[in-house]
Amino acid sequence: MINLRSVYVAALGASCAVFAFGAQAAEVSLFCSSSGVELELCQSAAEAWAKETGNTVKINKMPANWGDALPIYQQLLASKSSDADVLSLDNIWVGALAPHLVNLKDKVPAEEIDAHFKSALADATVNDQLLAMPWYIDAGLMFYRKDLLEKYGKPVPTTWQELTDTAAFIQDKERAGGKADMWGHVWQGRAYEGLTCDALEWVASNGGGTFVDAKGDITANNPNAAAALTLARSWIGKISPEGVLNYDEEGARGVFETGNSVFMRNWSYAWGTSQADNSPLKGKVGVTALPVGKAGEKSSGCYGAGLLGVSKYSKDVDAAVSLVRYLTGAKEQKRRAMSAYSPTIEALYSDPEILKSYSFLTDVSKAYADSASRPSQATGGSYNRVSQRIFNGVHNVLSGKETAEDSLAKIAADLERLKKRGW
Missing domain, CATH: 3.40.190.10 (Periplasmic binding protein-like II)
Structure with missing residues (x-):
């Protein structure tokens, strides 16, 4: 040892x-x-x-x-x-x-x-x-306003559905109290690598795999993955602003750290910025592992x-x-x-x-x-193209252009074509 x-x-x-x-x-x-x-x-x-x-x-x-x-x-x-x-x-x-x-x-x-x-x-x-x-x-981690959870007697959510419900409840209460700009949840929705990370977290924590497994087999198209993306789509305009579709890490952090969101998905660096001396959220933020999609699954932070x-x-x-x-x-x-x-x-x-x-x-x-890894080892030099296909397809779901089922079928077909050329 x-x-x-x-x-x-x-x-x-x-x-x-x-x-x-x-x-x-x-x-x-x-x-x-x-x-x-x-x-x-x-x-x-x-x-x-x-x-x-x-x-x-x-x-x-x-x-x-x-x-x-x-x-x-x-x-x-x-x-x-x-x-x-x-x-x-x-x-x-x-x-x-x-x-x-x-x-x-x-x-x-x-x-x-x-x-x-x-x-x-x-x-x-x-x-x-x-x-x-x-x-x-x-x-990937979940940041939350512990002061607001305490104010409304809500526990820290452990599932994505609990987060959805708690975010909506506190958002509505805060807006009714005069906080018109309050949202429930912010994250990275722009079509870039960050969205691949977010999508991986939703899908893996719901038993839907990692789009491509460690052996290089394509697992993208399955009901658990579709259910996870469908839930994320439901957030747009309800607990997440339409603008989240163009947020990267800093975009989400900007909303959260100005006090305008209950929850945020981000990386650990956001803890330090939220607790800076000039931060309006100093002492008001908690951080924990991301929720799971279904019982028995791991919190699958990317x-x-x-x-x-x-x-x-x-x-x-x-x-x-x-x-x-x-x-x-x-x-x-x-x-x-x-x-x-x-x-x-x-x-x-x-x-x-x-x-x-x-x-x-x-x-x-x-x-x-409990983290989940992107399929970069299995796909080697082709990973960028793999990720691009994933985040573009997921963005189509989130923006309402395609259903989760249709998009995942197309993602899987495109990944099969990439694989045949050789990872």
Whole structure:
């Protein structure tokens, strides 16, 4: 059995002490998110590493929509550009970029690797090669106005139907009391990767599978999946605004954090923003695993992870790996955890300082355990096309263009055609 304490100490030591280089300073390019807390955390950590090592870091800002970064990466890597050293990666991209990423197994000490959750390492591993280091972990979560649930004597819903009913009840009561802009539930309804995540959560938690299973078999077209999408369609204009059909994560967060929604589906970062000193919701928000569609099913928050990989075409692979080790080490992951980014280092979930500020990590650890994965491993380099077919088809259901049954039949047929060409 791994001694988590000793692994944690080893990883923490690695974060602080082993990154010095010789007299030749290197400039390492690093792709960071384009704005907000995540950009600030990325920049300040890079500056700290540069100060410790005597190297410099060139920050490249990713597009606001992370999904738009993948084709940029693919173009840079296909041309073997040395302008991309360290890449911020979505866990679903590793398979598509695998030929261009450095195998970190021989470059990162085993004790540092072993400190991370196995699930996060699995997402970063292709053909037994560790192609990225886990940076933070995530899953779809349910945020709720605990003050409003208490006000109306309502429990935290555990099923999607309970959420539907509770959202409608509190929304109507608040509107009757003068809160005309109040809605029951906001989420990500735009036709993009975020909708694939939401749809996966509805369908998987209702016993409808994950559109494509781990073996690559297509499971999209089934009654449980249709029932889940039909329920989500019923929310539009009733407990969710019509505008939700164009919401991404920030769109939903904007409505929720101005006090205009009872429930919100989002990622863990929204806990930190909702509890900021200037937030009108500070102290009023609860967070828990997403509801289930039917009894006996798991809360199936879509699994996500931020990873850091190193390009094979970097001018200084060792310096790039050093930066990755620093950013994914225990010291930096703890700092990020204090801003509500859930760490991938298991021992940090029992760190007293973190839990004192962010006790919600105890709750979300269950959400991570029950999470559902998108079919990126099974579909490999075709995943983007698979996801596009899913989110476009689901958007047609939500916007009333197709019934759930018709759309799922078309999704399944299109996925079969993609599969025949070879995942």
